[in-house]
Amino acid sequence: MVMGDVLILLTLFYILSQIRSESTDDTLVLVHTIFRHGDRNPDLLNLFPKSPYYNESFYAPFGYGQLTNKGKVRAYKVGTDLRERYNGFLDETYNIDLIEPRSSDFNRTKGSLEVMLAGLFPPTPDLVWMDGFNWQPIAFNYVERKYDKELFCYGCPNWDKEINSYLTSEEGHVFTNKYQDTFKYIAKNTGEDITEILQVYYMYFGFTIQEELHLTLPDWTKEVYPEPMKTIAIEYYNLMFSTPNLMKMSGGYLLKKIFSDTRSKINGALPRRKMYIYCGHENNIASVLKILKCREDDEIPGYGAYVLLELHYINDTYGFKLFYQNYNTTEPILLRLPDCDEFCPFEKFISVAEEFIPKDESICGTGSSSSAENFASVSHFIYVLVLILNLF
Ligand SMILES: *[C@@H]1O[C@H](CO)[C@@H](O)[C@H](O)[C@H]1NC(C)=O
Ligand SMILES: *[C@@H]1O[C@H](CO)[C@@H](O)[C@H](O)[C@H]1NC(C)=O
Ligand SMILES: *[C@@H]1O[C@H](CO)[C@@H](O)[C@H](O)[C@H]1NC(C)=O
Ligand SMILES: *[C@@H]1O[C@H](CO)[C@@H](O)[C@H](O)[C@H]1NC(C)=O
Numbered sequence: 558m559v560m561g562d563v564l565i566l567l568t569l570f571y572i573l574s575q576i577r578s579e580s581t582d583d584t585l586v587l588v589h590t591i592f593r594h595g596d597r598n599p600d601l602l603n604l605f606p607k608s609p610y611y612n613e614s615f616y617a618p619f620g621y622g623q624l625t626n627k628g629k630v631r632a633y634k635v636g637t638d639l640r641e642r643y644n645g646f647l648d649e650t651y652n653i654d655l656i657e658p659r660s661s662d663f664n665r666t667k668g669s670l671e672v673m674l675a676g677l678f679p680p681t682p683d684l685v686w687m688d689g690f691n692w693q694p695i696a697f698n699y700v701e702r703k704y705d706k707e708l709f710c711y712g713c714p715n716w717d718k719e720i721n722s723y724l725t726s727e728e729g730h731v732f733t734n735k736y737q738d739t740f741k742y743i744a745k746n747t748g749e750d751i752t753e754i755l756q757v758y759y760m761y762f763g764f765t766i767q768e769e770l771h772l773t774l775p776d777w778t779k780e781v782y783p784e785p786m787k788t789i790a791i792e793y794y795n796l797m798f799s800t801p802n803l804m805k806m807s808g809g810y811l812l813k814k815i816f817s818d819t820r821s822k823i824n825g826a827l828p829r830r831k832m833y834i835y836c837g838h839e840n841n842i843a844s845v846l847k848i849l850k851c852r853e854d855d856e857i858p859g860y861g862a863y864v865l866l867e868l869h870y871i872n873d874t875y876g877f878k879l880f881y882q883n884y885n886t887t888e889p890i891l892l893r894l895p896d897c898d899e900f901c902p903f904e905k906f907i908s909v910a911e912e913f914i915p916k917d918e919s920i921c922g923t924g925s926s927s928s929a930e931n932f933a934s935v936s937h938f939i940y941v942l943v944l945i946l947n948l949f
Contacts, residue, residue: 584869584870584871585643585646585867585868585869586822586823586868586869586870586875587818587819587822587827587830587831587832587833587867587868588643588646588647588831588832588833588865588866588867588868589815589818589819589832589833589835589865589866589868590639590832590833590834590835590863590864590865591811591835591837591841591842591845591863591864592632592635592669592673592834592835592836592837592842592861592862592863592864593836593837593838593839593841593842593858593859593860593861593862593863594624594628594632594663594665594666594668594669594836594837594838594860594861595624595625595627595628595629595630595631595632595665595669595672595860595861596624596625596627596628596631596769596860597622597623597624597625597628597665597766597860598616598619598620598621598622598623598625598766598770599616599621599622599762599763599766599767600621600622601621601622602759603759603760603762603763603766604763605747605748605749605760605763606748607747607748607749608747608763609772609775610767610772615770615772616770622663622664622665623664623665623668624664624665624668624669628665628668628669628860629668629669629672631860631861632668632669632670632672632673632676632836632861633672633673633675633676634676634861635673635676635861635863636672636673636674636675636676636677636678637676637677638676638882639673639676639677640676640677640678642889643832646831647677647831647832648831649678649681650681650683650684651678651680651681651684651693651695652829653696654829654830655829655830655831655832656695656830656831656832656833656834657698657818657830657832657833657834658670658674658695658696658697658698658833658834658835658836659697659698659699659700659707659708659833659834659835659836660697660698660699660708660835660836660837661699661702661705661708661709661836661837661838661841662699662700662701662702662705662709663838666836666837666838667697667699667836669836670697670834670836671695671697673834673836674695674697674834675692675695678693678695679691679692679693680692680693697834706806706810706918706921707810707811707814707835708811708835708837708838708841709837710797710806710807710808710810710840710844710921713806713920713921713922714921714922715802715806715920715921715922716803716806716921716922718922719800719802719803719806720796720797720803723796723799723800723803724753724754724796732754732792732796733753733754736754736757736785736789739757739781739785739786739789740752740757742780742781743757743760743781746775746777746778747760754789754792754793754796755793757786757789757790757793758789758790758793758794760786761782761783761786761787761789761790762790764778764782764783764786765783790857791854791855791857794840794843794857795854797840797844798844798847801912801913802920804844804847804848804913805913805914805915805920806915806920806921807840807844807847808841808843808844808845808847808848808913809848809910809913809914809915809920810915810921811835811841811844811845812845812848812849812910812913812914813914813915815833815866816907816910816914818830818833819868819875819903822868823868823875823903839857839858839859839862842858842862842863842864843856843857843858845864846864846881846892848910848913849879849892849894849906849909849910850894850895850909851879851881851892851893851894856883858883859883859884861884862881862882862883862884863881863882863889864879864880864881864882865878865879865880865881865882865889866878866879867879867880868903869900871900874902874903875902875903876900876901876902876903876905876906877900877901877903877906878891878899878900878901879891879892879893879894879901880892894906894909895909896909897909
């Protein structure tokens with residue numbers, strides 16, 4: 558009996574070790590991570606002067622639009638989760654060539670990226686530079702908003718033109734007109750002149766954030782919040798996927814960069830690079846999933862949600878496995894592109910996205926170039942020191 562148990566145990570260990578060795582570590586070549594910043598306060602855009610919570614003192618000490626402590630904890634956990642997931646692959650000792658982290662040009666994404674990196678790369682003993690201080694500086698880049706084609710489509714001169722030409726089209730009018738009663742009701746109760754679906758979209762996020770902050774919403778909102786405001790917000794959201802050019806601007810430039818970096822890795826130009834990290838907004842994640850035909854149309858990716866594009870080398874072929882973490886489940890979900898296996902060969906993967914990959918800068922419009930990179934400045938360094946001191 559005892560011998561039998563031991564044998565069963567040994568067999569189990571053997572099977573488990575086989576599963577482990579077949580898992581990501583030995584076939585993984587490169588990872589692209591795109592994550593949404595942590596919890597934040599509402600921006601003025603999300604508020605209206607007659608709101609009982611208009612005053613910035615409700616959002617102290619961080620201020621309008623800023624990352625909150627809850628948001629820092631959430632972004633930090635993205636870092637520790639990825640450290641756990643990739644520990645056998647991603648060196649524990651940080652090196653400047655190992656990763657390329659980039660943020661959008663917002664305080665809340667820069668702060669989120671900094672704490673995420675603190676979770677991903679706590680200093681190994683040889684990198685500790687101050688005793689008892691479990692943090693090291695990690696440089697990241699960002700591109701000024703009006704030039705950031707990859708993470709901030711609203712900076713493209715053609716973005717507004719394209720959205721407005723849709724909204725003023727017949728189809729667009731039908732779209733806006735069906736919500737006129739809701740618009741009137743909101744206008745009456747807020748004192749705002751509500752003419753555009755975009756205003757309702759902003760207000761919807763204002764209300765959700767106030768609920769997260771445990772502020773009690775005024776009674777009149779019960780008529781329209783969450784529904785139909787949520788549906789209106791999601792429909793506005795899906796507007797950004799309503800024409801091929803909007804798709805190209807909202808996610809095409811980012812995927813173009815991801816594909817080009819992947820090619821460089823495959824060609825041997827980036828021997829030490831293991832991970833690209835992008836910290837952006839819910840639309841960055843939604844757009845990439847949409848272009849890859851893996852998006853659920855009624856979902857707005859939550860704080861700390863992330864997408865992983867894992868480049869593997871399996872059976873003499875490079876290909877991607879696409880994962881999405883929206884916290885429905887503990888582990889990220891493995892998604893399957895249409896007509897492709899879960900391990901999808903690189904060229905096939907590209908062909909799924911191809912129609913939405915912009916050929917050049919003209920889709921975005923003039924004024925865009927990616928030459929405006931800035932390195933994280935001393936103020937970010939001090940900012941993260943303050944963040945970390947708060948955390949520990
Ligand atoms: C906002 O709140 C602060 C602190 O309660 C108060 O001093 C200030 O007057 C308020 N501002 C407005 C515009 O109501
Ligand atoms: C970022 O923070 C600075 C102050 O540190 C502020 O002046 C600026 O307006 C903030 N930007 C945003 C988008 O909130
Ligand atoms: C790799 O090749 C083997 C043998 O042909 C096959 O069983 C396996 O499914 C392949 N793996 C993938 C991920 O395609
Ligand atoms: C997440 O859960 C929601 C609610 O159960 C479900 O509607 C949605 O399809 C799930 N999303 C994914 C990506 O599995």
